[in-house]
Amino acid sequence: MSQSPAPATVELGGGHLLRAATPDDIDDIVTLEVAAFGASDEPRLRAHLNAPATDTQPAGVDDWTVVCQRGRVVSACGLLHHRLWVDGAVVPAGQIEWVATAPGHRRGGLVRAQFSWLHRRATEHGMVVLLVAGIPYLYRRFGYGYGLSWPGTWHLADDSHRRLAHRGQVRIRPAEPRDVAALVSADAHRHQRQVRIERSSDTWARLVSYCRPGGAERLAVAEDRQGDLVGWVKSEHADVERQVWALPSYAATTDVGRALVAHVAAERPPEWSLHLAGGPGAWGATLRATARSTRYDHGIFVRCPDPHALARALVPVWNRRLANSDHHESGELDISLYRTTVRLHLDEGKVTEVGHGPIIEDPFDHADVGVAPDWFGALCFGRWGAQGLAERCDDVTLGRYPGLMGTLFPRLDSDVVCDL
Ligand SMILES: CC(C)(COP(=O)(O)OP(=O)(O)OC[C@H]1O[C@@H](n2cnc3c(N)ncnc32)[C@H](O)[C@@H]1OP(=O)(O)O)[C@@H](O)C(=O)NCCC(=O)NCCS
Structure with missing residues (x-):
């Protein structure tokens, strides 16, 4: 499907100008996004915006769009690159993320215009699938359908981590750059007959770089007595929602899974809720045995242009x-x-x-x-x-x-x- 390349700037009316973002926009984009999604998004967002070009991807900010009015960024969103694995086949994919328009500029078609731009950009990159998560129905207006279910979501009652306290022999500590190779190897244990986003060593290195103990984004690893990595858990402390979210993580055994869940639960601030995303293997088995299953409202939007x-x-x-x-x-x-x-x-x-x-x-x-x-x-x-x-x-x-x-x-x- 051929589409003409995006023009340098598009006038959207009302003095709104749409263009590709540049490194000079990064601070303004962060201000806009933090106002929309909370300060907990900042580390991950900056890591994506500042990601340098690689052999396979342009620099992070190169695939962002901004809409400016009188020189001020009032709307923005970014296109992330993925390799999506579908039951053993790899499919070039993208994800549009951090979709935000400043109050006072909403409902003026600024996001619709940026999606058109990013869809063209995705085609130029050869992406055959695009993913977005978010507001129900909104992205169906842009040609997306509900193509994927969230992995099961699990909720842990307030005091459950006490009974999960681990009696085994794993040590849990914040991930460090030296763990990247072991984290990549751990991904080989993900179910191969599954739909999954590939996590390259660049992805892991970026994750390790922006996760911090005590920060909004945390990545902890479990190691056994020999010091080998036997599990990891990535959690996000979302200040706006007062929720802790854990991604589908990895545990070599359910004992390791219990230790990781107990670790995340113990770090949850009082009054915040804890949600854990399920997954295959011992991580998923741990959740099935210890937490209450909840249904996450709707699927992930998928566009197949x-x-x-x-x-x-x-x-x-x-x-x-x-x-x-x-x-x-x-x-x-x-x-x-x-x-x-x-x-x-x-x-x-x-x-x-x-x-x-x-x-x-x-x-x-x-x-x-x-x-x-x-x-x-x-x-x-x-x-x-x-x-x-x-x-x-x-x-x-x-x-x-x-x-x-x-x-x-x-x-x-x-x-x-x-x-x-
Ligand atoms: C949601 C948001 C990004 C929309 O931005 P916008 O610039 O107002 O969007 P547009 O004017 O381009 O609207 C695009 C379409 O979505 C619809 N829409 C806009 N906001 C919507 C909302 N909150 N809920 C449902 N539909 C919405 C519009 O009606 C429009 O449909 P149409 O083109 O078929 O008429 C903006 O309200 C925002 O930043 N909200 C806070 C952050 C957020 O929730 N981001 C989305 C995360 S998934």
Whole structure:
């Protein structure tokens, strides 16, 4: 899908000028964002804005937009780069984060205009998926759908950490730069058949650099008697909400998990609530055994601007799934997205090509496969599996291919929280 490059400056009316951010904007952006989201966001925000260019990514601030009026930054947001793993396949992805407009300038289309700009930018970077978390429905207005569920969220009662007090032999301490290699290795224990955002050594190094003991963002590691890293937990003390949030973390055993949960719980200020994001392995098992499950309100927004490109990235995954199934069909499977159709060419149970099929405006008519485009992400990322998606959504149908679609699109777990 080709789009023309973003112009240098766009006039939005009312004296508002939209442009790419520069390093000179960083302090003004931080002021705007801290006013919107609280001081606890500042360390992470500055780390992203000041991130230098790497072999694969431009400098952090280069993918931010600002809207200025009379030289003052009144709206801003940034595009983060990710590699999204989907059941073993890597998909170039982005995330739009820190979306904020100053009071007095809201409802004037400033965010809508920046999203158009950042969508073009994302296409230039070859991103085939975009993620955003936030206000219900808002981003559906910009072509996003609810493509991913939050990993389960768990709540710990006020005094629970006392009974979790660990009797084993782990030491918990703040993470340091020397831990980066071990943190990268620990990520190899994340479930490989899962939707997850890759954390590179650059990601971990940045995390370690902005997390501080006693600060808004904290990263603690657990080490065993030999000094080997056997777990980590990342927590955020959100001052505006008076909540402590822990990301899906890692524990080699449930004993380590209990020690980490007890550690986070003990650090929670009085009267603040504690929320822990679930995940695979011993970390998730610890939460299931010790905390109360709560439902986080809605999913993560996902935009798939080029469904054919996304489909091409998933071909190896589909072929592995087909090889492990009874489906050895040859022929064409058309997945109607109503305005466009993704056609899979199958040859004896192998997807050999992804192309465009004829537009099918009413797939229900002749028992074709139809997926409204804003649910295509949920289909590809296994939010409920093809069958579950069709049961939930009026404009999704598996037509005469429920078995084949179920094989191609099973339900997957995800530990994406849009946050690292
Ligand atoms: C939410 C916020 C970013 C919107 O910025 P904005 O510049 O006013 O947004 P726009 O004027 O471009 O509006 C974009 C669309 O979202 C809608 N919208 C704006 N604010 C909204 C809100 N708070 N809730 C729901 N929808 C909203 C608008 O109606 C508009 O829809 P339309 O284009 O289809 O008419 C701004 O109110 C803000 O900074 N709030 C505080 C920080 C925050 O909550 N950020 C979002 C985190 S997810």
